[in-house]
Amino acid sequence: MKEKKKLDLAALSSIPLIMTLANSMLIPVLPLMQRELKISALQTSLIITVYAAVSIICIPIAGYLSDRFGRKRIILIGLSIAAVGGLISGLAAWLMNGQSSYAMILLGRVIQGIGAAGAFPIVIPLIGDMFQSKEEVSNGLGMIETSNTFGKVLSPVLGSALALIVWFLPLASIPVISALSIIAVAFLVKTPKETHSNNENSTKIQPVRTFVRNTAALLAVKKWLYAIYMIGCLSMFIMFGFLYNLSTILEDHYGIDGIKKGLILALPLSAICLSSFVTGKIVGENKRKMKIICVIGLTVLMMAIFTCGFLNAQNLWFLLSLMFVSGIGIGLVLPSLDALITEGIEKKQRGTITSLYSSARFIGVALGPLIASILHGKSLFYLFAGCALLSLALALFSIKPSSQPQPAS
Template identity: 65%
Template sequence: MGTRRAMEKKKWDLAALASIPLIMTLANSMLIPVLPLMQKKMAITVIQTSLIITVYAAISILCIPIAGYLSDKHGRKKIILIGLSITAIGGAISGLGAWLLSTGAYWTILAGRFVQGIGAAGAFPIVLPIVGDMFKSDDEVSNSLGIIETSNTFGKVVSPVLGSALAMVVWYLPLAVIPFLSILSIAAVATLVKTPKQQESEAPGFREFLRGLKDTLARNGLWLYAIFLIGCMAMFIMFGFLYYLSNTLEDEYSIKNIQKGLVLAIPLFAICSSSFAAGKIIGKKKNVMKWFTVIGLAVLSATMIVCGLHRSDTLVWLIVLLFLGGVGIGMSLPSLDALITEGIEKEKRGTITSLYSSARFIGVAGGPLVASTLMKQERWLFYLFAAIGIVCCLVVLFALKPKKGNE
C-alpha cells in the first residue's frame, strides 16, 4: 500500500523520466528498419550502414561514465537536461545534412550521430540512479525501474513502425524528428521532475572519485562485473537479431515500409510485455531477480539454437522464435537494473549504473556490426548468439549469490 502511494505521488516525475528512454530508443531504433533504404539512397555498403547505429553507441560508451560522475557531482537533473539538449543538436546536424547535402550526406549523418551519442550518454543512463534516489524502499525502486525499462522497450516496439512510416514520407525524416522529440522530453523533465535535495550536495574531487570507484568495484567484485557482462550481451543479441531481421525481411521476403515495421515490432513487443511483467513480480526479492535472469537467458539461448537449426523453414516460424527470444531478454533486463541499482550505495550509484549503461551500449554498438558481417552465414550468427546466452546463464548461476536476507 505504501509503495503504491509513494509511486502515485511521483507519477508525473516518473512519466517525465520515462519519456527519456522512450525518446532515446526512438532516436536509435527508428533507424533500424530504414537502414537498407539509407544504404540505397546514399550508395554505401552494408558495413557503412551499420556504422550509423554503431557510432552513436560507441561514443556513448566513452561518455557515459563521465556523465555518471558529473551527475553525482552536479545533480542528475542538470546533466539529463544538458544531455537531451546535445541529443537535439546532433539530430539537427544529421537531419539537415541528409536534407541539404547531395554529396557528403553520409559523413554529415555520421557526425550528427556522433554528437547525438554524446548527448545520449547524459540522458537515459542517468535515469536509473535518479529513480534510486527518488524512492526509499526496494519495492518502490523495482516497480519504478520496471516502468522505465518498459518505456525503453515500448520505444523499441513503436520505433520500427514509426521509422518506416516516416521514411515513406522522406527517407531521412526519422533523423529529422529527433530534435523535436528531444525538446518535448526537455520540457517534461524541466517542469515535472523534482530531484531530492541531497542530490545537489558536493561530490569528491576527480582523484578521490577514482579511488572510491576502484574501492567500490573491488568490494562488490564478481557480481557487479557479471551484471555488466550480461547487460552488454543482452543488448548485443537484441540489436544483432533486429539488424538481421530488418535486412532479411527486405532482401528475402520483399517486406518493406510499415509492413516491415509491424513485423519487427513483434519480437520487440515480447521484450516490452515481459519487461513490464518482470518489473511487477520481482519486487525486492533478489533471489527472484536471479532466477528470472537465469530463466530468461535459458529461453533466449534455446530459441537461438533452434533458429540456427531450423531458421529457413518459414518466416512465421522465425518470428515465433524471435518472439520467444524477446520474452527471454525482457525477463532479464528489469532484474539486472534492480540488482545493480539497489546493490550500490547512493553516493556511487550514478557512476556504477553509468558503467552498466556503457556496457549495454557496447552491445548496442557491436550487435549490428557483427550481424552485418555474418549475414551470409546466418546459421553461425544464431549459434554465436546461443553460445553467448549460455555463457551468460552460467555466469548468473555462479557469480550472482544474493544474501539470504534478500530472498
C-alpha cells in the same frame, strides 16, 4: 505510489522512449539511406555504431557528473545536446548531398551519442534516489525498461512510416521528440534535495584520481557487478544483432519493406516490452528472486535461439515465433539486472556504477549490427546461443549480491 510521483515517473519514462527512437527507428530504413546517400553497407552501419560507440565513452563521465552535480541537471543537458545532434543530422540530410551529407550526418550522430550518454543512463540511479520503498524502486525500474522496449517496438513502425514521407524524416524528427522530453523532465520531475543540493554540506567533487580509485575499490568488493555488466552487454548484443538480421532477411529473402516490415519487426520487440513490464511488477525487493528471474530469462533466450540455428528455421512465422520467445527471455533479464544493480549500491555511488552498466549495454548495441552483417544463418544463431549460455553461467555462479540491505545515504 503517490500521484505526484507517477507524473515524475511518466516524465522520466519519456527519456528511454525517445533515446531509443533516436537510434532504433533508423534500423529499418538503413537500406533506403544507403541508396539515397550512395554509400557502402559498412558506412551505413556506422550511422548506428558511432552513436553507441561515443556513448560508451561518455556514459561513465556523465554518471560521475550526475553524482556530483545532480541527476536532473545532467539529464536536461544531455537531452539538449542530443537535440542539437539530431538537428545537425537532419539538416545535413536535407540540404547536402553525397559524402559531404554523410560526413555531417555522422557528426550529428556523434553529438547525439554524447547527449544520450547524459540522458537514459542517469534515469536508473535517479529512480533509486526518488523512491524510498524497494518495491516502488523495482516497479519504477520496470516501467523504465518497459518504456525503453516500447520505444523499440514503436521504432520500426514509426521509422518506416516517416521514411515513406521523406527518407531523412526519421533523422529530422529527433530534435522535435527530444524537445518534448526536455519539457516533461523540466516541469514534472522533482528530485530529492540531496541529489542537487549546492550548500556547503554537499558532497564535494572528488579529484578524478580519487574517483577512479574509489570506483575500483567498490568493484573489487562487489565482483558480481562484472557479471551484470557482461550479461547486460551480451543481452543487447543479441537483441540488436537479431533485429539487424531479421530486418535484412525480411527485405532480401521475403521482399518485405515499408510499414509492413516495421510491424513484423515490432513483434519480437513487443514480447520484450510486455515481459519487462510484468517482471518489474513481480521482482519486488528480493535479490534472490531477481537472480532466479534472470536465470529463467537467459535459459528461455538460449533455448529459443539455439532452436533457430539447429532447425535452420526457414518459415517466416516459425522464425518470428522463436524470436518472440527470445524477446520474452530478454524482457525477464533486463529489469532484473536493473533492480540488482540499483538495490545493491549506495546512492552516492549509484550514478557511477549504473553508468558503467549502461556503457556495457551500449557495447552490445554497437557490436550487434556489425557482427550480424558479417555472419549469417546457423553460425549467427549459434553465436547468439553461445552468448546466452555464457550469460546464464555468469548469472548462476557469479551474481552474488549481499543479502543485507544497503545503508541509507
